Amino acid sequence: MEKVNFLIPVYRKVRPLFVKGKGSFLWDDKGRKYLDFFPGWGVSILGHCYSRLVKVICQQSQLLIHLPNNLYHPWQGLLAEEIVNNSFKGKVFFANSGAEAVESAIKFSRLYGEGKRYEIITMKNSFHGRTFGAMSATGQSKYKLPFKPLLPKFREVKFNDFKDFKLKVNKRTVGVILELIQGEGGVNVADKEYIKNLWGFCRERNLLFILDEVQTGLGRTGKMFCFQHYGIKPDIMLLSKGLGGGLPISCMVVRDSIADIMKQGDHASTFGGAPLVCRASLEVFKIIKEENLLNNVRVMSSYIFTRIRKMQRMVTFIREVRGRGLMLGIELKIDSYPIFEKALERGLIVNSTHRNVLRIMPAINISKQELEEGLDILESVFRDFKI
Numbered sequence: 001m002e003k004v005n006f007l008i009p010v011y012r013k014v015r016p017l018f019v020k021g022k023g024s025f026l027w028d029d030k031g032r033k034y035l036d037f038f039p040g041w042g043v044s045i046l047g048h049c050y051s052r053l054v055k056v057i058c059q060q061s062q063l064l065i066h067l068p069n070n071l072y073h074p075w076q077g078l079l080a081e082e083i084v085n086n087s088f089k090g091k092v093f094f095a096n097s098g099a100e101a102v103e104s105a106i107k108f109s110r111l112y113g114e115g116k117r118y119e120i121i122t123m124k125n126s127f128h129g130r131t132f133g134a135m136s137a138t139g140q141s142k143y144k145l146p147f148k149p150l151l152p153k154f155r156e157v158k159f160n161d162f163k164d165f166k167l168k169v170n171k172r173t174v175g176v177i178l179e180l181i182q183g184e185g186g187v188n189v190a191d192k193e194y195i196k197n198l199w200g201f202c203r204e205r206n207l208l209f210i211l212d213e214v215q216t217g218l219g220r221t222g223k224m225f226c227f228q229h230y231g232i233k234p235d236i237m238l239l240s241k242g243l244g245g246g247l248p249i250s251c252m253v254v255r256d257s258i259a260d261i262m263k264q265g266d267h268a269s270t271f272g273g274a275p276l277v278c279r280a281s282l283e284v285f286k287i288i289k290e291e292n293l294l295n296n297v298r299v300m301s302s303y304i305f306t307r308i309r310k311m312q313r314m315v316t317f318i319r320e321v322r323g324r325g326l327m328l329g330i331e332l333k334i335d336s337y338p339i340f341e342k343a344l345e346r347g348l349i350v351n352s353t354h355r356n357v358l359r360i361m362p363a364i365n366i367s368k369q370e371l372e373e374g375l376d377i378l379e380s381v382f383r384d385f386k387i
């Protein structure tokens with residue numbers, strides 16, 4: 001039984017009761033198998049219960065699970081080094097969720113602005129999380145309206161509009177926060193020119209260029225981090241979702257030359273960077289490299305985009321297909337939720353976001369055969385769908 005009456009009803013839940021997962025598949029309590037093209041909003045980046053990861057988690061849980069941050073353990077530093085080696089010269093602060101990483105960046109920017117600069121530019125249709133600061137930074141009023149007054153000093157600009165950005169910068173501006181591909185906002189991809197301009201401008205004016213890679217990080221787009229497609233380097237990068245391969249972990253990476261602005265006592269997290277999650281995350285990096293998963297993302301990406309574009313020509317209600325790597329948005333001319341429901345009925349899990357966008361973010365180690373199987377289901381749903 002789903003004991004839903006014991007839960008505060010903040011989620012729109014769907015019917016099946018899932019009891020088991022393996023790779024890109026889930027099973028419900030009736031033994032029915034589902035193909036998961038959206039494992040945990042990108043959290044289960046290697047699919048469910050990936051055996052190499054499970055093994056390390058089991059080993060580490062017998063050795064040491066949690067340690068407070070006033071004591072040393074080997075895995076936190078090793079993981080920080082791994083993240084930095086794969087991104088840019090910097091230092092890392094560990095927390096547990098995407099929103100907490102965003103909060104850390106907001107706090108960091110307050111220190112950076114030294115009380116003189118504190119305004120942060122944010123993007124329309126962005127999503128940064130549900131805690132107060134992260135929610136206030138989020139450029140979608142539906143998440144914020146009932147909770148006013150919000151944390152002040154965020155200023156919203158149009159995404160992919162450099163003119164609008166320049167217009168809204170003033171002497172109180174300390175930085176900008178953005179996603180290179182807006183996930184919850186409907187899979188909107190940042191233009192290369194735009195990002196280069198924005199980044200150059202921030203460097204000139206000493207503004208913090210903060211990238212929220214909570215959803216785009218860890219190989220999702222075909223590079224370890226999405227910024228690597230753009231020929232730029234952020235001052236601050238935020239990671240979470242896929243970072244622990246299913247375990248809760250997040251971090252803020254800050255450019256080396258400014259990282260020490262945040263000093264002892266300025267920030268902390270009880271659970272942040274504990275042995276179990278750090279070991280798991282180290283293993284995620286190892287698996288991505290050893291199993292050549294960035295290449296898998298590129299190959300599977302071209303396959304899935306080709307097939308979905310074919311579906312677009314087949315039906316009349318697909319407006320646009322966009323995204324990068326294994327992060328896809330299919331914008332419909334109709335509500336996307338009924339399509340999500342129909343696909344679920346037929347054993348395929350996708351996501352419906354921003355009212356009319358279907359989002360697909362399969363595990364980055366998904367096979368061609370699994371993709372084919374799921375896309376066959378999606379195609380049959382599209383074909384049968386009567387507007």
Ligand SMILES: *Cc1c(COP(=O)(O)O)cnc(C)c1O
Nearest residue numbers: 097098099127128129183214215
């Ligand atoms: C999911 C998400 C968050 C929030 O993460 P939580 O772990 O739910 O707090 C922040 N930013 C982006 C881009 C996200 O996709």
